Amino acid sequence: MLDTIHTVETPEGVDLFAELSGPIPRALAYVTDLSIRTAVLIIAGILASIIGKTGIGFWLILSFLMEWWYPVFFEMLRQGQTPGKKIFKLVVVNEDLTPVTWSSSIIRNLLRAVDFLPSLYVFGILSLTLTQRFQRLGDLAAGTLVIQAASHTRNTPLPDADTMPPAIAFTADEQDAIIEFTQRHKSLSPARQQELGNILAPITHKEGDEGVRYLRSLGNWFLGAR
Known part of the structure; x- marks a missing residue:
């Protein structure tokens, strides 16, 4: 049986506990965020096609921001939760259960490109299922975890x-x-x-x-x- 409880001992000697999120809730949160990003880009694309070349340029910039900075923005400014994670009550934290930092968030999200390889997030899914704390490659590199938000209140x-x-x-x-x-x-x-x-x-x-x-x-x- 998998142990879904992550424990950290503070310098004061008190044990902190958090319930780790498994692959399925994380996948559902990802699909939700992907749907939001896709809807925004579709609407922006329609408006851009009406405006013309300038609109297409803005759309390309928006596409870059939505792909790479959407998760970083929400994780840093919304207490570790993208809209999808908030819906499914998940939160990104450091391995010591402190709030995720800018550097950690950037690393974990940039490495989504590696998690995607060779296609359809095969490496990421394998990493999630094979690591003890359900960490994808980006989490391992950044030293982050995804936990159940309710378990950290x-x-x-x-x-x-x-x-x-x-x-x-x-x-x-x-x-x-x-x-x-x-x-x-x-x-x-x-x-x-x-x-x-x-x-x-x-x-x-x-x-x-x-x-x-x-x-x-x-x-x-x-x-x-x-």
Whole structure:
């Protein structure tokens, strides 16, 4: 059975989880984006034919932009989601689950030309199905993943946890680490929970089970429970 969960351990010792997208959702998202690009080019082509030679020139420029910069534009300005990926709730991220960068997005999309070889994305499909994390060649070169967007959210308070406002100011990274710990604690063994909780003991001044309960109550506060 394929493991579709990608795990990254933060410098704070908290495990982050994301559900990888398989080939079928990615293919559906690609077909959706291709349909959008094709529709835009058809409409633009009709208008260009009416305008004449100048219109044809603009159409050629638009064709280049739609083919090579459409995915980069949306991935960078729409939080890693083209319209097709947004519809199917997919998002492009770096392998460490940080937002995709300009360089990574450009590399992964330029190499779509290699993924297409020898025709009909044969290399890309083979790479998707044979790699452990469903990465096409462009993803491997850029160090990117496509994950389920819903698996990377962190904004729902936990109904079974107490809530406690922080007594001190936490940095944004510390808050993120506490939130991830709170949401993922059920997937961790009690010993692992205490181990992670003890990492923040110099800040929280609490260890063991008490430290775990305290971190969960803080995490629930940061998630919006009041």
